[in-house]
Amino acid sequence: MAIRQRLSSEERRAQLVRLGLERIKSHPFDPVLLDQVIESAGISKGLLFHYFATKRDFLAAITESAAAELLAATEVDPERSPAEQLRQGLEGYIGYIEQQPDSYVAIARGAGSDERLFAIFEQTRSTLADRIVAGLVIEPAPLLRLAARGWIAMVEEATLMWLRDQACARDELIEMLEMAALRVLPEVLARV
């Protein structure tokens, strides 16, 4: 006789998000996402909708969880030099996207059509830029934030393009992006 696992409300919610995130990593834009998750969790669809009022709420929770993973993957060691932190952050970012490029593209593009998912993406990019700015200066000037956000967009775009055909070496990509930050950000800092 199968015994349905007893979980606290919080544990169940976390389990469902984790199962959704796993599923999305291997099957982006999956119309059977919900069915797969309730099957893996051994629960009814009704119970899933007890935790997440709509499919969109569930997708938002999964996107938040992916954003938290990305922020964790790009954490840097504050004891290291700024140049080493830059390299560590870039390696973490590219390494994270490399694991699941299709999902990253699918989630990033899908987010455009939904205010809440878009806000999660915006918040993540903003946090990444804030980290860079905070490593450089105490009171950031608006222009430095624009440059940092612009550089994050450059990293995202170049990485997604590179993943399509990997037409140059991974290290060349990383070194180009690193060079861009090292040339541009200090010069902006000197101007503001």
Place this chain on the structure above:
Amino acid sequence: MAIRQRLSSEERRAQLVRLGLERIKSHPFDPVLLDQVIESAGISKGLLFHYFATKRDFLAAITESAAAELLAATEVDPERSPAEQLRQGLEGYIGYIEQQPDSYVAIARGAGSDERLFAIFEQTRSTLADRIVAGLVIEPAPLLRLAARGWIAMVEEATLMWLRDQACARDELIEMLEMAALRVLPEVLARV
């Protein structure tokens, strides 16, 4: 007695796209877009659907028309120096988006959820990057294309962020983006 304007099939199609583009510039994401366009054109909904099989087809035609406008706005004079061309292209790009920031954001974000609209955006960015690369070198290396596409993404992101609060001067923004291209692209060129 009102006389309905007689237009050739091609003229009618162009008129509808032009009316749609005008409407989208002042009322992004407008649920009554179609109704407004047929009213302005003085035609029936049936006739609009004769030219565009679906609302999505009509939106794709409008997006293509906006992309053509953006490419025209960023044309540069090949007789000028590379630095002057860079400045001219940046001024054209920012000037175009400045006219209708909400529409640009709405179209760019909406495009994420539709393969065809996304492809139009991709093609536009790719054309912009190709122009830059073609101005620098005859046989572009993959890394240079990645850097140029990354820089285009930087320009787009920084411009859209700047438009929200215009927290620094327009010239500071343009000079920062110009400096980024001038520091990064020649160095990539020297490496490949």
